[in-house]
Amino acid sequence: MASEEEKKIVLERLLTMPPNLKLSLGRYGSFDKNQLREEIENGTDVGKIFVKMHMEYLRSFKKEIK
Amino acid sequence: MSNSKKNTFLITTPDHDDTTAYCSAWSKEVIDLAENKGFTVINLSNKKATKKELEKRLSKHKPEFIMFNGHGDDKSIGGYDDEILVTAGENEYLLKGRIVYALSCYSLYTLGKTADEKGVKAYIGYRFPFAFYLDPSYSTTPLKDKVAKYFFDASNRIPKTIIKGANVGEAVKRSHEKIDEAIDFWKVQDTPDAEWVLAALYTNKMGLGLEGNERATIQ
Numbered sequence: 001m002a003s004e005e006e007k008k009i010v011l012e013r014l015l016t017m018p019p020n021l022k023l024s025l026g027r028y029g030s031f032d033k034n035q036l037r038e039e040i041e042n043g044t045d046v047g048k049i050f051v052k053m054h055m056e057y058l059r060s061f062k063k064e065i066k
Numbered sequence: 067m068s069n070s071k072k073n074t075f076l077i078t079t080p081d082h083d084d085t086t087a088y089c090s091a092w093s094k095e096v097i098d099l100a101e102n103k104g105f106t107v108i109n110l111s112n113k114k115a116t117k118k119e120l121e122k123r124l125s126k127h128k129p130e131f132i133m134f135n136g137h138g139d140d141k142s143i144g145g146y147d148d149e150i151l152v153t154a155g156e157n158e159y160l161l162k163g164r165i166v167y168a169l170s171c172y173s174l175y176t177l178g179k180t181a182d183e184k185g186v187k188a189y190i191g192y193r194f195p196f197a198f199y200l201d202p203s204y205s206t207t208p209l210k211d212k213v214a215k216y217f218f219d220a221s222n223r224i225p226k227t228i229i230k231g232a233n234v235g236e237a238v239k240r241s242h243e244k245i246d247e248a249i250d251f252w253k254v255q256d257t258p259d260a261e262w263v264l265a266a267l268y269t270n271k272m273g274l275g276l277e278g279n280e281r282a283t284i285q
Contacts, residue, residue: 053265
């Protein structure tokens with residue numbers, strides 16, 4: 001379950017996503033940055049998966065630096 | 067004249083949305099390799115990727131190796147228009163004695179396990195979503211999409227390695243290595259897409275795995 005803090009972090013970082021990039025997420029479909037923002041804000045499954053994916057990646061990156 | 071039996075490779079290539087169209091387009095190099103290696107290739111393309119057609123072809127041709135492109139969840143894999151082809155607890159016995167690669171979300175989680183219980187040689191798939199980034203300007207020419215290439219090069223390592231005769235454990239290892247190569251590349255790119263591509267590559271790396279005998283080969 002994504003916390004409000006995690007959602008905020010990912011929403012902030014989404015500002016840097018280029019407009020010509022789309023995430024394909026299986027049967028959920030493909031999403032550009034604006035659609036991903038909406039999914040997160042509306043608390044949908046896609047939003048939750050996307051936040052989880054990104055936070056896992058950021059944690060792995062942090063571990064690597066340590 | 068050789069009497070050796072030709073191996074058979076069955077693949078599903080539905081293309082009813084962006085995701086399946088990309089997965090199926092990038093499967094062309096796998097099909098080409100299988101044909102070049104002398105396999106009999108059965109391609110259930112587009113509307114032919116149905117449960118009825120799959121069951122008929124499995125029964126008639128008994129393929130040693132199956133690759134599914136399609137949407138899935140933890141218990142099932144879909145075909146054209148998301149028609150369910152294989153479901154845990156229902157018809158995974160169809161996979162008995164075969165090597166399976168499911169380019170599909172989540173299916174390793176439950177279907178991979180029940181297929182193993184029902185005698186699949188090996189089931190390779192993803193515990194998490196198979197995620198990839200694409201550039202929509204290439205939606206009609208997916209093979210020219212330079213971002214998507216990193217995801218499908220890593221995925222295609224699996225069927226290509228198996229078709230070349232290596233075991234499934236080696237195939238998964240080589241795919242992980244290809245993901246690591248892509249991660250190393252994107253880590254040093256100072257471009258706004260790098261962070262997002264890295265996160266999806268990392269998700270696929272963590273999700274990819276196998277059930278069954280990791281030494282299984284198609285021979």
